[in-house]
Amino acid sequence: MDITIASRFCGPPRMGHGGYVAGLFAERITGCVQVTLRKPTPLDTPLQLQESEPGKLALLHGETVIAEAERARLDLDVPPPPTLQQAEAAEAGSPSHRGERGVHPICFGCGRERTSGDALRIFVGPCEADGRSLVAARFRPDAAFADAAGIVPRLYVLAALDCPGAFAFISGDVRAGLLGRITFEAYRDVVAGADHIVTGWQVGAEGRKLHAGTALFDANGELCAAARAVWFQPGPGRS
Numbered sequence: 001m002d003i004t005i006a007s008r009f010c011g012p013p014r015m016g017h018g019g020y021v022a023g024l025f026a027e028r029i030t031g032c033v034q035v036t037l038r039k040p041t042p043l044d045t046p047l048q049l050q051e052s053e054p055g056k057l058a059l060l061h062g063e064t065v066i067a068e069a070e071r072a073r074l075d076l077d078v079p080p081p082p083t084l085q086q087a088e089a090a091e092a093g094s095p096s097h098r099g100e101r102g103v104h105p106i107c108f109g110c111g112r113e114r115t116s117g118d119a120l121r122i123f124v125g126p127c128e129a130d131g132r133s134l135v136a137a138r139f140r141p142d143a144a145f146a147d148a149a150g151i152v153p154r155l156y157v158l159a160a161l162d163c164p165g166a167f168a169f170i171s172g173d174v175r176a177g178l179l180g181r182i183t184f185e186a187y188r189d190v191v192a193g194a195d196h197i198v199t200g201w202q203v204g205a206e207g208r209k210l211h212a213g214t215a216l217f218d219a220n221g222e223l224c225a226a227a228r229a230v231w232f233q234p235g236p237g238r239s
Helices: 018-026 084-093 154-160 163-170
Strands: 002-004 033-037 046-053 056-061 064-071 125-129 132-139 178-186 196-206 209-218 223-232
Touching: 018 033, 018 056, 018 064, 018 154, 018 178, 084 125, 084 132, 084 196, 132 163, 154 178, 154 223, 163 178, 163 196, 163 209, 163 223
Parallel strands: none
Antiparallel strands: 002 046, 033 064, 033 178, 046 056, 056 064, 125 132, 132 196, 178 223, 196 209, 209 223
């Protein structure tokens, strides 16, 4: 099938938001899904989503493979979340609020120049929970991102778990670069208009590879979804 990703779903300027692109696969593959992003996703450009082999999907721009996905297993130790009040207080320290424009000011996930209903506006900042360092924020999904029953589709739930993984590093002044792979699993419904808690934390690093975990909880601390991501820092001499 043909897919065009509108410019409103950008991450860095001129490329698709990695979590949104991965979410397109999560809508089509049940259970836990692993998405590998091989190239920046062009915006406002016809792309092709097709089955590359049984059980696997690929997003292509012509003959170039942009991303691939398959079912997987999520191996992730999810730390307990902060309280809703702690998560909301952490937002003041978010990289989204640094300087005049913040980090990635027009990003679909974390851009502070975007409006509610047009983007997710998740501004995670440093937080301590159960003796562990995290980044966290309150997230109240807008009705624009829900189905007729008020439930947020997997597409947007996965998108919400993208930027917090990068911010787990950026909050400590470590450049995260671009999302390379994300493994996602959903456990319970996410309801639009209800308060939720989003967290992100560092899992480890291997050279330019940064490993992060992210999670989405309801206001009572029940786990709704989680993801593990690999971020690739820019190489020497690259921005």
